[in-house]
Every structure is written in structure tokens, then in C-alpha cells.
Amino acid sequence: MSVDQATVRRIARLARLSSSDDALPRVAAELTRVLDLADQLAGAPLAGVEPMAHPQAQALAWRDDGVTAGDSADAFLALAPDTRGGLYLVPKVIE
């Protein structure tokens, strides 16, 4: 699978990573090589094989939807680059 530069730009946008014009050819070539590796699976006898998402066959454990650790809002807000009045601040989204 050869990845073109337009595809790199589209994937980078989906991943919220920048795609500068001078880096595009290199990134496209690298992605092509990794996907070529993945394409080795194309010849494997995979028809009818149940996909395996996880090593554990059993369902995930459930727990009560209750407070366990108490209110740590201040501790977590203290990690943020910018907050005000208990809220995270980001650039204005709606004019």
C-alpha cells in the first residue's frame, strides 16, 4: 500500500498532528514501509478466523457506579496549563 501525501495530510488531521509540507514526503515513505509490513498479513489464511481483540476471553469486571476516591478536583485542575473558577480554559471556540 503506497501512501500519498494527500493521505498523510488527511490522517495527520484526524490524529491532530501537524503535517508540514517539507516533512510530507518522508512521512509518506515511512508510513508506506510500515503498511507494507502490515500487508504481509494479506497472504495469511485468515478467512473465517474470529478476530481477537483481547487476551482475556471473559467479560470485563463490573463495579458499582459510585464515588470511591472523593473529590480531587483541585488536585487535577492544578495539573492543567490554564484554568479559571474550576474550569479548563481553551481558546474561544464560538465567536
Add this chain to the structure above:
Amino acid sequence: MAAESMAQLAQALRARRVSAVELAQQALITARARDDLNAFVTLDETGGLAAAQRADAALARGIASALAGIPFVHKDIFCTNGIRTTCASRMLENFVPPYDAAVVEKLAAVNAVSIGKANMDEFAMGSSNENSRFGPVRNPWDLTRVPGGSSGGSAAAVAAGIVSFATGTDTGGSIRQPAAFCGITGLKPTYGRVSRWGMIAYASSLDCGGVLARSAADCAQVLAAIAGRDGRDATSVDRPLDDYVATLSTSLKGIRIGVVREYFGSGVEDGVAVATQAALRELEHLGASLVDISLPNAPLAIPAYYVIAPAEASSNLARYDGVRYGHRCVEPKSLEDLYTRSRSEGFGAEVQRRILVGTYALSAGYYDAYYLRAQRARRLIANDFADAFRQVDLIAGPTAPTVAFKLGEKANDPLAMYAADVNTVAVNLAGLPAISVPAGLSCGLPVGLQLIAPAFAEARLLNAAHQFQGRTDWHRREPAQ
């Protein structure tokens, strides 16, 4: 002191020949003297000495555990309350968690003494420890070579005798391969055996916390302390623990070990194959019988892993958005600019590469061709192991196809780097436990023997590794200073 076994140290502590504070001080001095290795991101002198004082108090009261007062280091992927936890990334360069990971809590509860945080590949993505914001770690056996990765700082710190053990994580070989490259013992437990709570996520269906130490007996002590059910990790398994220490002395008579034909394939160096074969003969002398086996789908492991792990990484690392914690770019022009620039500045090259590959594999139109196909291959790989374990008790082969390679040798060739994981990634895809034990030297550099067991048979792995180490002295060899 750190060169002694943990059992010897525990004895010395109880006989008052040394105190935990003295051991911690010695570890901190050695760590500083060996800053050429670049094994640490953070040294925590204050926290380490305070923990050592608590250990001395517990020892004085006669209520101390086997790990009390033993100096160690946490891989910088485990969240530590009040101590910065970087994952060797610019993204988390100033991240100070407000809580401890489950593994951190458990080792603190038994009064083991953490002296800091070990360097690693950024977000555990790498096989050489060259992908670190804080620079590469060097191999104590040869400073021009890599220690392996991603738990490279952990491995180097143990191999250089700075600490007795280190925590690590293994998503595709990140405990076993550096253990092999640095001539120490590295245990990756069964998926779900050790809580992932507070362990920064890379690929959640593969990530596994574990231990690097000088011997299987030391690994057994640490596993006993960190294993077990934790309600905060939904994949943590509620299943009784074996007595990993008591079972070390069981005889290997009658045990069947499957030797994997595919693990001695074309990429394996002669010196590695020779050392591994000699190690297998030692196991035979201990009463094990060797059985030639095939894992026919082994060649699918690298392609499947390098779709599944990046896919899970692209999803997991979406959380780093510059809003709630982590790196934020200056003067963002819009919310999208904030996300995009913060992430592009915060993540290194290999992390961005894996996010892009994963995003591609999960994107509309490619999901079936990549992600779903890789998941089908994963099933075949897991079935291979299940079939093999119907005829054998353990599976063996070289941990890595080569000895430690030179710094820079593969840094610009991601695919050559990925090939270093050829014998380790399948174990993660199947969720099995495995151990790497020092098995010999090739050109003066350590070779690791990998043993793989069925799910939750860590005791069998540790037993076989311990018996092997009772007959050989490769694990006692030390790099020249």
C-alpha cells in the same frame, strides 16, 4: 551491596550489618557515579531516604517483609504521587501525578525503597531506549551499545549494580529484550496478573507491568508483592497467587520444554543461537526433556503487532490534548491549533509515527484491511501457543535475535528496529507470561534465553529459571566497570 542477592540483603538488614538508609545512600551514590549510563530521569533522594527510614523502623519492630529496605527504581511510566512522571516524553516533562500507581502503592506497602524514576523509550515505544526526551540510555556492558528498550533505564540500573531490582512494563518485549541485552533476568507476567492502574497506557490489550532483577529468585519476591486483583483495573484478574518463592526449588524432572523452530530463523545471530542451545542442554541436565515444536504463525506476529499496538496507541494517546495536563503550545490561535501544535511539539518522532499508523489502520475504509486482519492473525498466534501447550509445559528460544546493537545503528530505520521484537511480541498478543534469563555471552555481550508458559503459570517459569540459575552462573556475571 546491590550486587548481592535480595535474600542476602534481607539477611544483612535483619542482622543489622547494614541499615536500609545506608543501602539507599549507597544506591544514590552509585546512581550519581554512573550518570554516564543516563539510566535515571529523576533521582528521589528525599523520598528514598524517608522510605528507607520507614523500612528500618519496620525491621526494628520485626515485622518487615522480604523486600523491606531493598533499593529499587520505578520505570518512569508508573505514576508516583508528588514525583514527576514523564514517560520520557516532552508531553509529560512537567507532569506531577496526584496519585500512586497500584504497583507503586504495593511496593511502598512492603517498604521497598524507590530511589527514583528510570529512563525509557518515550511512552514505551522503542526497542533501544534511544526514543527518550532525556537522551539514550547506555548499556553497562559496552557504553557504545543500547541497553534495549523500552525499559532500558530499568535494565541498565540493575545490571550496573545501582539497585537490586526495577519495575518495568512489557507491551511487545520491553522487559525481556532489555533484560537479555543487559545480562539480567526479566519477567513479564500474564496479562491481568499485575494491575495497570496508574501505569501510563500505550496499548491496553498488551501492556503488562513486571520486574527486572538479577535472578529469578529476586523476581519471584517482587512478583509476589505486585501481583493480584485490583478493582481499579477492570482487566486485573481475580485468581489466587501461587507461592512463587516456595515453588522455586521444585525439581524439573519430567518437565517438557518445546524448542521453537521458528525462533532460530534466519535473523538470529550464530552466537545467540549457540548460547541458547547450550542453555537448553543445561535444562536437559536438570531433567527436562526437549521437544522440537513449531509455531507456524510466528511470522505473522510482527505485522500483527505493528498494526494492533499503534491502533491502540492512537486511541490511548488521543487524551493528550494540551487542555487538562501535559504540554501546551504557546499562544494557540484556535482550539484545533491548540490540539495540533501541543501534540506535534509534545510527542517525539516514533510516537507520532505510531499514532499515524494506528489512525490510518482504524480509519474508514482501512479498518477491515488492517485492524480486523491483524486481530484475526492475533487469534492464530494465540491458537499456536494453545496447541503447543497441549504437548509441552514450557516453550523456549532466544529472547532477541541479536546481542545489544550499537547506539544509532537502527535509529533511522524503524523497520529494522521493529525486527528486534521478533521473538517477544507474540507472547503479548497471546497474553502469556514469559521470562528472559542470562544464558551466555556472544562476543562478550549477554544473550538471553526466553521461557514462555501458559497463562498464570508464572511459578513454573520462575522455577525453571531458578533451577537453571542454580546450575549456571551467567546471571552472576557483571560488566567490567
